[in-house]
Amino acid sequence: MLRRPRTPSPPPALRPLACPDEYGPGQRLANRLRQGFRTLLADRGANLSHGRKLPRLLREAGLHGMEAEYTDVRSG
Numbered sequence: 001m002l003r004r005p006r007t008p009s010p011p012p013a014l015r016p017l018a019c020p021d022e023y024g025p026g027q028r029l030a031n032r033l034r035q036g037f038r039t040l041l042a043d044r045g046a047n048l049s050h051g052r053k054l055p056r057l058l059r060e061a062g063l064h065g066m067e068a069e070y071t072d073v074r075s076g
Contacts, residue, residue, distance in 0.1 A: 018074065 018034040019027035042048060051070075 016035070018030040022028050022031060038048060047053075
């Protein structure tokens with residue numbers, strides 16, 4: 001069986017919606033929640049791209065063997 005190579009998911013800023021196909025109130029709520037949470041973090045000074053940069057920054061600081069874990073909690 002041939003499998004297509006898995007492509008990495010785009011950065012969160014390029015995925016502004018949790019549910020691109022808003023077909024009901026649950027999907028609209030998920031999108032509002034995601035946008036609200038990102039706005040809250042940004043308003044409090046959080047670097048929204050820090051999670052993707054942190055492993056590289058740690059290696060550059062001499063901390064080798066550091067890794068990051070990512071779990072996609074969306075269903076489907």
